[in-house]
Amino acid sequence: MSQLSAGICRRLNEAPQEEIDQLASGHTVQLLSIKKVAPTSSSTTATDRFRIIISDGVHFVQAMLATQLNDLVANGDINKNTVVIIDKLACNFVQDKRLIIILDLHVVSRNEEKIGTPTAPPSTQDAPAPAVLEATSSFVTSPATSSSIGQAKPIQPQPRTGPSGRGGRSVYPIEGLSPYQNNWTIKARVTQKSDIRTWSNQRGEGKLFNVTLMDESGEIRGTGFNAVVDELYEKFEEGKVYYISKARVNLAKKKFSNLQNDYELSLEKNTEVEECLETTSVPMMKYNFVELSSLEKLERDNTCDVIGVIKEVGPLGEITSKATNRTIPKRDLTIVDMSQYSVRLTLWGKQAEQFAADDLPVVAFKGVKVGDFGGRTLSMVSSSIMTISPDIEEAHLLRGWYDGIGTEKNFQSHTSGSSGASFGGFNRNEMRHLSDVKESQLGMSDKAEFFSTRATIMHIKSENISYPACPTQGCNKKVVDLGSGWKCEKCDKTFERPEYRYIMSMAVADWSGQAWLQGFNEAGLAVFGKTADEVHEIKERNEAEYNALMAQASGVTFNFSCRAKQDTYNDQTRVRYGISRITSLDYHEEAKHLVNLLKSPWAQ
Amino acid sequence: MNEHISMRVNSARLSGNKGRTVRLPCKVLRLSDDIAIVEASDGGQVEIQRKNVDMTATYVEVIGNVVDASTIKAMATLPLDSEGELDMQLVNDVIELTFESRFDKLFPRYKDT
Numbered sequence: 001m002s003q004l005s006a007g008i009c010r011r012l013n014e015a016p017q018e019e020i021d022q023l024a025s026g027h028t029v030q031l032l033s034i035k036k037v038a039p040t041s042s043s044t045t046a047t048d049r050f051r052i053i054i055s056d057g058v059h060f061v062q063a064m065l066a067t068q069l070n071d072l073v074a075n076g077d078i079n080k081n082t083v084v085i086i087d088k089l090a091c092n093f094v095q096d097k098r099l100i101i102i103l104d105l106h107v108v109s110r111n112e113e114k115i116g117t118p119t120a121p122p123s124t125q126d127a128p129a130p131a132v133l134e135a136t137s138s139f140v141t142s143p144a145t146s147s148s149i150g151q152a153k154p155i156q157p158q159p160r161t162g163p164s165g166r167g168g169r170s171v172y173p174i175e176g177l178s179p180y181q182n183n184w185t186i187k188a189r190v191t192q193k194s195d196i197r198t199w200s201n202q203r204g205e206g207k208l209f210n211v212t213l214m215d216e217s218g219e220i221r222g223t224g225f226n227a228v229v230d231e232l233y234e235k236f237e238e239g240k241v242y243y244i245s246k247a248r249v250n251l252a253k254k255k256f257s258n259l260q261n262d263y264e265l266s267l268e269k270n271t272e273v274e275e276c277l278e279t280t281s282v283p284m285m286k287y288n289f290v291e292l293s294s295l296e297k298l299e300r301d302n303t304c305d306v307i308g309v310i311k312e313v314g315p316l317g318e319i320t321s322k323a324t325n326r327t328i329p330k331r332d333l334t335i336v337d338m339s340q341y342s343v344r345l346t347l348w349g350k351q352a353e354q355f356a357a358d359d360l361p362v363v364a365f366k367g368v369k370v371g372d373f374g375g376r377t378l379s380m381v382s383s384s385i386m387t388i389s390p391d392i393e394e395a396h397l398l399r400g401w402y403d404g405i406g407t408e409k410n411f412q413s414h415t416s417g418s419s420g421a422s423f424g425g426f427n428r429n430e431m432r433h434l435s436d437v438k439e440s441q442l443g444m445s446d447k448a449e450f451f452s453t454r455a456t457i458m459h460i461k462s463e464n465i466s467y468p469a470c471p472t473q474g475c476n477k478k479v480v481d482l483g484s485g486w487k488c489e490k491c492d493k494t495f496e497r498p499e500y501r502y503i504m505s506m507a508v509a510d511w512s513g514q515a516w517l518q519g520f521n522e523a524g525l526a527v528f529g530k531t532a533d534e535v536h537e538i539k540e541r542n543e544a545e546y547n548a549l550m551a552q553a554s555g556v557t558f559n560f561s562c563r564a565k566q567d568t569y570n571d572q573t574r575v576r577y578g579i580s581r582i583t584s585l586d587y588h589e590e591a592k593h594l595v596n597l598l599k600s601p602w603a604q
Numbered sequence: 605m606n607e608h609i610s611m612r613v614n615s616a617r618l619s620g621n622k623g624r625t626v627r628l629p630c631k632v633l634r635l636s637d638d639i640a641i642v643e644a645s646d647g648g649q650v651e652i653q654r655k656n657v658d659m660t661a662t663y664v665e666v667i668g669n670v671v672d673a674s675t676i677k678a679m680a681t682l683p684l685d686s687e688g689e690l691d692m693q694l695v696n697d698v699i700e701l702t703f704e705s706r707f708d709k710l711f712p713r714y715k716d717t
Contacts, residue, residue, distance in 0.1 A: 595694065595697045
């Protein structure tokens with residue numbers, strides 16, 4: 001039979017606030033009963049709550065089990081008469097009653113008999129009585145069955161003057177907040193504070209801001225509108241801990257938040273916010289990191305936490321929001337992690353502008369949204385939190401790994417370019433061979449389709465290799481030879497000399513078949529290594545040299561990213577393959593990929 | 605017809621091929637008139653007996669007869685320099701792959717293997 005911590009129940013029942021915090025852990029008790037409490041009808045989730053009776057062999061007290069421990073009940077780890085050691089508990093005072101919440105425990109033994117004959121603890125005034133058995137007749141003798149204990153409420157009412165030193169404030173866990181109790185105070189850290197946002201719709205306009213508050217028991221979102229913004233926005237600082245009371249507890253609007261809590265706080269004019277200086281008991285960020293390689297399993301629009309090394313920082317760009325017609329700054333980062341995958345992550349607004357990390361730091365992201373643009377991408381949303389070089393174990397591991405071997409590794413990218421957007425990158429994982437391209441009738445439907453392939457140039461149609469183009473930057477329109485000059489219809493300007501640009505038809509082939517690809521200026525530059533002007537000049541000057549140049553370009557292999565689309569030309573509809581990107585082969589790189597392919601399960 | 609088979613090997617595979625003609629892609633570590641010490645793609649060192657055989661490049665493929673597990677009598681060499689760098693790890697991967705049974709039909713094997 002296990003030895004219970006006799007006297008703990010009585011202390012829990014009697015001790016004032018400060019003592020409870022210290023009584024938190026290490027005590028052995030027996031769970032006399034576990035009962036599911038019906039969720040309140042307004043709660044939208046089906047989270048069960050369990051009320052438990054804990055006994056120290058001498059007395060019993062009621063407590064609630066924190067929802068994070070629900071699994072222990074569900075898989076039978078804890079049940080009637082299980083002996084456990086409490087690792088962490090909290091106590092909140094509800095009007096005159098105290099409610100103990102067990103936040104963490106571990107099981108010592110199960111299937112024991114009920115130890116001792118616990119009774120309801122004596123009703124007391126403030127001073128905690130010594131932890132000794134007192135057999136006076138004023139005690140309520142406990143009935144045999146513990147279930148009926150569960151029904152009656154053996155918690156003796158406590159006078160509210162117990163906790164001292166903080167103006168009558170007794171701290172609630174965030175988990176315990178509900179709309180039915182108004183006299184609470186929470187002690188929480190601001191893990192995230194949003195910018196002030198203004199809105200205007202048919203009903204009017206206003207401004208608001210959000211904060212995410214976190215304590216050991218959970219997280220909750222708080223929102224303040226209009227006048228409250230002026231009052232409280234400056235008061236809240238990210239990373240600091242505050243006592244908050246007299247805010248309204250409402251049902252959470254899940255659309256605006258991705259936190260787990262059913263409720264959220266409305267910060268009002270009479271909400272009190274006081275900075276707390278002893279912050280040790282409030283935890284820092286809690287993460288649930290996902291490996292980048294398993295991002296594919298997550299559906300679009302889900303949120304997740306990731307941690308990785310920033311391998312690349314994109315330039316600051318801008319995007320115009322179709323909805324609001326405003327330009328929003330954005331910046332792409334590429335992060336990698338130990339699963340050897342890389343993914344793009346987008347920062348927006350001020351964060352994009354202010355991002356300045358010259359080295360390659362480890363960054364942790366909480367609550368980023370998963371997108372499926374070109375495979376998988378990540379995006380910061382208003383409630384996402386980015387922490388550069390966090391002081392957590394995963395960050396140190398990543399740092400060590402990257403500095404050691406990560407810099408040389410080739411990462412598998414999540415940008416697979418197959419989701420129909422005009423993504424022109426070369427995607428090695430989805431390469432097709434030419435007969436496959438033709439058989440799958442890519443481009444035969446009305447939409448343009450994309451593919452990547454590796455092929456060798458067999459023949460270039462040398463009759464029409466380039467055209468005279470308008471030299472104006474950005475305008476590539478064909479210019480007409482007026483004799484006195486070359487005129488561009490679009491720019492309405494005449495030039496002495498045009499700038500030639502490549503327009504070529506090339507027959508390329510691989511082991512499976514052959515196809516005709518159309519290349520533009522970029523393709524020509526890659527194939528010939530000379531500008532179209534130069535090649536045009538060679539053609540005019542010396543035909544033999546021109547032919548030699550054409551021959552030299554044949555037989556060279558390239559990686560192509562192509563766009564297949566149907567074209568109607570003089571009543572004839574054909575699929576045309578345009579080259580959107582052409583790259584020379586880095587044989588070393590390609591060989592490595594081939595070796596990997598051969599070692600992969602596909603090749604076995 | 606196929607008497608002149610020479611498979612590419614690394615230092616570990618020399619002992620299993622004594623007396624056979626092999627090709628060894630390697631990096632030249634030390635060169636003297638009669639002997640060269642080279643490093644094979646798996647990192648092992650091999651002695652090459654190289655009377656009259658030219659071995660002046662940094663990376664070289666030695667074609668020769670296996671004397672013992674750490675010596676080859678060279679018959680000819682091919683320079684392999686590619687701008688001074690050759691990824692020996694990649695070379696080793698390829699060598700090991702050629703010996704896999706699933707590729708028996710692709711690569712000629714020695715008569716009695």
